Amino acid sequence: MTDIAMIEAARSRIAGHVRRTPLLFSPFFDEIAGRRVLVKTESLQLTGSFKFRGAWSAISALDPDVRAKGVLAFSSGNHAQAVALAARMHGISSTIVMPSDAPKLKIENTRAYGAEVVLYDRAKEDRDAIGVKLAAERGLTLIKPFDEPLVIAGQGTTGLELAEQAKEIGVERAEVLVPCGGGGLTSGIALALEARAPRLKARPCEPAGFDDVTRSLASGKIERNAAMSGSICDAIVTPSPGTITFPILRRLCGAGIVVTDEEALHAMALAFTRLKIVVEPGGAVALAAALFHGEEMAADTVIAVASGGNVDAALFRQALERFA
Template identity: 75%
Template sequence: MSNIDMIEAAADRLKGHVRETPLLSSPFLDEIAGRRVLVKPECLQHTGSFKFRGAWSAISALDDAARNRGVIAYSSGNHAQGVAYAAAQHGISSVIVMPSDAPKLKIENTRALGGEVILYDRATESREDIGEALATERGLTLIRPYDEPQVIAGQGTTGLELARQALELDVTEGDVLVCCGGGGLTSGIALALEHHAPGLRARPCEPEGFDDVKRSLQVGAIQSNNASSGNICDAILTPQPGLITFPILQRLCGPGLAVSEQEALHAVALAFLRLKIVLEPGGAVSLASALFRKDQIEGDTVIVVASGGNVDPQIFEQALEFLT
């Protein structure tokens, strides 16, 4: 089970390898939100998302023998790039199992970052079968994207930084909005805040129609989404909260927030205009919640974790239309 000691140990292992992201702000965003907005841009993290933190944490926590045999992950997105790059930086091999219809750029990026990409046909093959055969054959360790204590610990280092940075600005109370898929980042941050900034409360943010975490928190039991795709926030479309993450979310988080695709895109545009950062829609649902769900938020200051920036130029251009 993940706990604060694991997060602090992960922070020690990440030191000098992870990028400490700043807290950004803009008076223009404050005005829209009706309160001060502080944005932690994890899009500026290595590989363009917070996922590098969890990948580094998990790989660096392995014993030498296991680490030297290499790691494996199933992902076509940010987790793939985080694992591939963290493995390469450790000097070990990584296998990333991706669907053959994944965007070409993501496949190329994952390869260029040092990952061995194995493609499978979604229609006729099972990625788990392929992955298990490879893992057994080569002794690879599977790095799960969120339901894995050392991954949660790594994501939680975001919360350690954030708690310290907020305190430096005398912010000790308020909501911390976090983009939420399976809950690895949100649960890690919630654990860090519990110990280092107990007046700050993590709140998961999701796309409408894929708000499994919000509904699970309301009901008090794990709920699933009806669909698994078909939303522009592809980075955070997960079927349901994790078995490890959900109890943490339930114990520590405030109510979830959900925004529309258009609101997520609008937030991408405002982050471009006012913060000069590049967000993907799934990495902007937290900012969208701060800007467009202000009646559901408490306090004079809201903190926003903007989780990733791996967005296709075409989608970005769609967002920029909000500015013309």
């Protein structure tokens, strides 16, 4: 199981290969939220999301002979791009299973990073089954998107940075809002904060209608989403929290926060106009929670993780035209 030692080891492996992303703020956000709001900008990470941390962590830890045979991943886009680039930087092949309705930009970028892309229908086909089958047929190592200890450890390096940056500016207590799909980033951050900044509390944020983690935390057992499509927050739409991530989330995280697609679009526009950063809908749900769901928080400071910035131009224009 992932622990702080694994996260520290992952940090050593990724040193020099990932960006230490900035922690930004805006007086306008503080005014809207009625409290201090800080934004951890993983949208500025390599491949446009935090996923590169976990991909590099997992691939770099493989035995060289195993790694040389190539890797496989299944993803709606951000994990896909991360694995594709990390594989290319390691000089190995990658095969990525992606839903056919993933944003065009993410599919094109994954191919541009050198991966073979295999498309599937997420409403009718099981991506896990497709991935396992391909891995067995080709002798590839499957790099899971979230329910994998080495991936969680890589994502946890975000939490190590965040703890250090909070300390640098004198923040000792805060609620850390994290966009949450299967829980890899949220659980990794929660583990890092437990060890390095225990007064910073992680809380998962999800889109309405796809709030499996929020419901799971409330019930104490893993809950599943009824559908696998229908939200613009495609990057964090998963069937359920992972069997590895959920016990971590249950032990360390506060209650989940659910936002609407409209709120995510509004947060995207505000991130652009006030911070000059591009954030995709799934990556903006934590900022949306910070700005529009203040009644669900008690801390005077909230830190919102902007987890990704890979958004199609048309959808980004829609956010700006509606709210900028």
